[in-house]
Amino acid sequence: MMNKQAIIEFQDFSFQYYSQAAPTLHDINLKIYSGKKILIVGPSGSGKSTLGHCLNGLIPFSYKGEIKGSLKINGLETKEQNIFNLSKMIGTVLQDADGQFVGLTAGEDIAFALENDNIPHSEMHERVNKVAQMVDMQNWLTSSPFELSGGQKQRTSLAGVMIDDVDILLFDEPLANLDPATGKTAIEIIDDIHEKSKKTIVIIEHRLEDVLHRSIDRVIVVSEGRIIADMNAHELVSSAILTDNGIREPLYVTALKHAGVKVTSEMLPGHITTLKTEFSREALNIWHNAIKADDRHNTNPSILKMENVSFSYDGIRQILDNVSFDIREGEMVSVVGKNGAGKSTLSKLVCGFEKEDRGVICYKGEDIKDKTIKERAEIIGVVMQNPNQMISKPLIFDEVALGLRLRNIPEEQISERVEKVLKVCGLAPFKDWPISALSYGQKKRVTIASILVLNPKILILDEPTAGQDFRHYSEIMEFLVEINKLGVTVILITHDMHLMLEYTPRAIVLAAGRKIADTAASVVLTDARVIEEANLKETSLFNLAHMAGIEDGTHFVQGFIDYEKRMKNR
């Protein structure tokens, strides 16, 4: 093993984009050996994506900048190659499986690299069929991207890079747009391919616990452009590196720490499946029994109520089927379910973008059937997932003022209201900044501010934390908690199980247009039937409870939530 050559070798490697004042990567020294499975983690802006771009050749061939030091793949200096040669050695699966879908059908998309290589038609079809079988897509080759699920699109992308028989597979945030169950399957597929093909695998991701669902040879932590740790999962999880660098540690590890257990690498805490609980069983039981239940109940009057609402676009397939629920003033609720379950349609009906076929929607007990989009907007605000889809003014102040100006409110009132909202949203110092200078998280705040300024009583957010690292996630969510405390009812449409557990006491679960659960998040994430139907994943806290011999796992999960809440003083 000692004399084996590394397949990827960084030596004193630095990179600076021409557009930036300082280098993004500093003094990277890293060797990755053939056949290994490596995870690169780090917060947003740490340079982990830049590192990935250096590997696949987007740097320096598409994004220009200055390279110092050396990066060799298969012994070849990458800057002396070109992007096409590199793509024969290293295949990249980008994070947005939908956006990178080049073909009009799955088959075409898989064949894309072969088409560019002038592979004859019959050989091309043969190879596509073979690779499609490896990722279990052989029955979907003629389907268009609109007919495929997120997981199927990702498998198509994977097949599209495997078709070249590359040595290295690079996954750039493979979990970003997937629901929890699909994300779990994605990690399993990657692992199976690693087992079968012995290819070198590099995964870039910030959702550590989800990747650690299967084994990983080494985890590399990147922060501020430097590699600050290079160790196995057990060592990493038991160190302070994760919390110090804004990466979320696995939830069961947090629970162990809350229980006063000192987590060490001997306990094999890297994966929930390897964790040895004999040292912590007692402490967990004591801690669990000592938690006082949080018995605050929201007894406010109803603010938004749906009664037997049904909706269909074409009169055949029911998008929403007899859905009823009642949300009280000041609640913070999550609406969950897999893609196509009817979550977005639900918010469209509430806002009046679409009209329900049957049923009643009430605001404070009053039917809002006859209210227009604009009238509903006075009481209900929607924030879209992608801030770029909302921002239409170059300056922050103007963007936030837009809704008021469209309502012909006098300018002096506008500036007063805008300034107030900017302060609430922590954007006051940036008032006169161009929006283009803001980070993604800050843009998100601008869009929230531009809705809040209209004083809605209900705020609906579509995937508010999608693609955010732990620090930004916490920032956005704590901010929403503040807003919620001001009396605004908050409804979150989400895939994120942490968000459900930590921030919304109540979750409404949709599957195939029907409401299948409407209860505490701790119950939802421990109910096998609901988890299965809504493409969710059991929380690792539940497994931990069982491993520690605690019978009522749901109670344990609820105890964890209450404990955390008390710690944060909420």
Place this chain on the structure above:
Amino acid sequence: MNVKMKLFSYNLVDTPIHKLSGLTKLICFLLLTFAVMFSYDIRVILAVMIFSLGVLRLSQIKFSQIRLMVIYVLIFLITNAVISFFFSPEQGVNIYGTRHNIVGLFSGLKLTWEQVFYQVTKFFKYASVIPFGIIFLLTTNPSEFASSLNGIGANYKAAFAVALTLRYFPDVQRDYHDISLAQQARGLDLSHKAKFSDRFKNSLLFVIPLIFSSLDRIELISNAMDLRGFAKSKTRTWYTSKKLTGQDYTALTISALIFIGTVCVSVFINHSRFYNPFI
């Protein structure tokens, strides 16, 4: 995806027309279009038109799919007819060399049988091409269309850009829809109640986000294409290209015969591109 978005786009149906290769359909389309464009013989034009309607039926395209397009085309043809009458009311007389007045309009403007005949011929000439265009667009997979463009010598990058546009058109359409709803919820009035100048100004409010979100898309897709070797060599092959079959050759032969037929009618029977019933 709702029904509206399926409009104007390729649908896979099992018909002999769908089974033809894109290249065949492109060549047939060009041959038949040239045939009607060349001839001003209404008998030939009507024959081709009946043929094209037959093919339209064979390809199982529903009228609901093309209603909008047909309406636009009719409006265009009627406007065209009216305008060309006022600009050159004597065109028919000049062509056919005789004058049969029907009725005198104002200030010396006279409607003649020659003019009516000429304009009716021209109307059907354009109208008979439309079904071929519709058939071609609605029965050809966009990628196959790209591969056939490349097949007749167009640069493959340009050809691929056409396919890619069609691939992303529904995405952009959906973005547009979402953005406009979100902006309306902020108080943007796009209804007819708003003044025209306001509506124009307001439309910028969702065009800008649309541009920015589309730019995101373009960066992503061009990276994805680079990483999989697009444009690395001078030629490329196509997953969707089809080998020409017996049916293709039959279709090509029929189209070629129609083309040759119309040319022959002009050369040997009419001795001109026009058919003249007035002499």
